[in-house]
Amino acid sequence: MNKTIRKKIISVCEEKIEKKGEKVGLSFYAFFANKNDNPELLLEVATWWIKTHQLDHFEKAVKIRNMVRDEL
Template sequence: MRNSLREKIIDVCDKKVAQKGTNVGLSFYAFFANKNDDPELLMEAANWWIITHKLDHFEKAIKIKNLVQTGQ
């Protein structure tokens, strides 16, 4: 995963947890604007989420942040 995506995921997870608490869930779409302006980055995130980790559509933000920070 490229560093820019890793940093973006951590930032979004931190913001969501700060806003809604440690139980907040999100999908990989949370890391992107409503319009698809970077399809390659979107597919990279989708591949990491769906293929690599076989995650559910919604997962806890703290779980996602932990996976990203540990380099998984």
């Protein structure tokens, strides 16, 4: 995944954690608008989430934030 989407993922995770606490979960759809305006990027993130890391549909935001940070 490119650096821009990685930063957005970290930002969204931190925002969710701040608002709802460290146990909040999210799916990879949380990083996109409710419209499919960038299908290539959506597929790239979905591939990272589902195929590369074999994550469940919903995962803890803390876990995702840390995984993405470690890959920066």
